[in-house]
Amino acid sequence: MPELEHALADVAAEMAERSDRGDVATYIPQLGKVDPKRFGIAAVTNDGRVLVAGDADQAFSIQSISKVFTLTLALGNVGDALWQRVGREPSGNPFNSIVQLEHENGIPRNPFINAGAIVVSDILLAGHQPREAIGEILRFIQFLADDETIIIDREVAASERATGYRNFALANYMKSFGNLHHAPELALGVYFHHCAIAMSCRQLALAGRFLANGGKNPATGHSVVSAERARRIGAMMLTCGHYDGSGDFAFRVGIPGKSGVGGGILGIVPGVASLAVWSPGLNANGNSKLGSIALEKLARMMNWSIFAP
Ligand SMILES: NC(=O)CC[C@H](N)C(=O)O
Known part of the structure; x- marks a missing residue:
């Protein structure tokens, strides 16, 4: 398995090359002004590492996340x-x-x-x-x-x-x-x-870390929600977090995720890490096109899935 830091850099480099980036949402006019070439990714691990690649410190509209x-x-x-x-x-x-x-x-x-x-x-x-x-x-x-x-x-x-x-x-x-x-x-x-x-990938991954850590902030040990509630929110994300693309996201990525029409996705690897990715172009279901692909690649590289033994 590669080092997470290298995996993030590899995924970001690969996404930078792609020309099939999807379409930026324009039904909210202000979102239509965003540069579709942007791409950022961040991971916050339960053991306290904060790793980023690409435009991970650029704030974007989190929308439905x-x-x-x-x-x-x-x-x-x-x-x-x-x-x-x-x-x-x-x-x-x-x-x-x-x-x-x-x-x-x-x-x-x-x-x-x-x-x-x-x-x-x-x-x-x-x-x-x-x-x-x-x-x-x-x-x-x-x-x-x-x-x-x-x-x-x-x-x-x-x-x-x-x-x-x-x-x-x-x-x-x-x-x-x-x-x-x-x-x-x-x-x-x-x-x-x-x-x-508006949040960056880094901020979003930090905000989601309690969901990857049984409801507790791993940095402070403070409880945000009970472990049961964290599991249940994760279940809602897995089944409903990508609307009519939720089944496909679960199939391809295998972890709970929540998308927004700003092109962001929050992903949770329970027990391991909170992830955030941003690429403004959307697929047909209104979910980040390259964001989904990036998380699919990262999950495969790291062998992350809630269904992994
Ligand atoms: N999928 C989304 O991110 C939609 C949220 C957006 N604010 C809307 O209401 O249309």
């Missing part, structure tokens, strides 16, 4: 009662799909599709002004990464709000079923802002 952290926070606030308002099944549909909501009475399939994450935002709003809920989410991520420089990109949030017709439709539809407790625009305000958090 933030849903892992909002789910973690909301489970901390309301516990398993969350699952009365959000399901735990893969949707087999695109991230912004509305079709299942009517049949399933406004209960989204899982917390990682947009509808589910909007309900999670609504849960985080309880007892708060949107500004406070957004601040709580940002501070939680800063705490996980141990980095107070992480910020919300207000231009991305504004760009998404200005063009978020589908998300408004999802929120209004769920409100009609009684599955939003606050005004749709308030829940969406929280949602748009957490999607607009």
